[in-house]
Ligand code: 5GP
């Protein structure tokens with residue numbers, strides 16, 4: 673997909689809204705805040721707002737964090753709405769505003785949103801992160817250390833500190849360019865990615881301890897129920913990283929992590945190593961994501977969810993075996 677002329681598209685706008693997906697992660701927060709800082713600097717006459725659900729406090733180190741508005745209220749017409757790191761159906765409370773905006777721009781890297789859901793789309797599924805894509809659209813004269821740091825955080829989170837298979841030579845070149853701006857990048861990784869609270873580590877420990885390995889060791893699943901979440905006073909923000917760690921179990925191709933969101937309702941995270949396209953599986957259950965990392969919400973018991981997902985994993989693994997036979 674061809675790059676868009678970001679500043680040209682926003683040049684005459686009086687009111688610009690930036691938003692991303694529900695339960696915003698590092699890439700979503702990093703891209704939205706980088707875009708916010710950039711547009712405020714490049715187009716000082718425009719009113720720019722960021723609408724997001726309240727992100728994890730670890731992202732308070734990003735400039736512009738305090739400008740995040742979770743009220744989703746705006747006076748008058750929106751000239752440009754930038755939906756970042758998601759398709760329109762994952763904008764949550766911002767979806768209606770997106771629908772009524774004069775110009776809708778969608779920048780994303782999810783394969784499940786390959787066509788884009790704006791009037792103007794820039795969707796590159798092969799790219800590591802929306803942050804990397806967003807940076808590629810910036811005119812470098814406006815980029816400063818705060819913007820570089822926001823972009824870097826987005827990239828760090830979606831690539832697992834440049835370790836997942838979505839990390840490309842271009843990703844690393846961009847990262848190299850970004851750290852030249854001079855922010856404290858080891859601290860950024862430590863404070864926003866690696867550091868866990870005691871409760872988060874307790875939940876991680878429980879998830880690992882109670883995990884079940886099946887399908888001859890090729891699959892691993894673990895779940896956390898509502899009672900346990902309540903005991904630790906935890907939310908989805910406290911569960912980041914669990915599924916990635918489950919995936920690193922030797923011999924495992926596919927990891928499933930789920931947590932109870934309501935009566936017979938689970939939010940499911942899927943990760944794969946090499947063969948299984950988990951975005952296809954998540955899409956079958958109304959979700960989406962990437963080839964190696966995807967998610968969905970499933971109604972039913974824990975066992976129903978595991979059975980239904982593992983059937984799809986088995987099907988894909990069988991197809992791979994047949995191809996190699
Ligand atoms: P996670 O498992 O970390 O929540 O999500 C993995 C990837 O799948 C992320 O890129 C996330 O944006 C995407 N994803 C997670 N849940 C959903 C969902 O319900 N629908 C869609 N379309 N994408 C999801």
Ligand code: MN
Nearest residue numbers: 699757802830
């Ligand atoms: Mn992303």
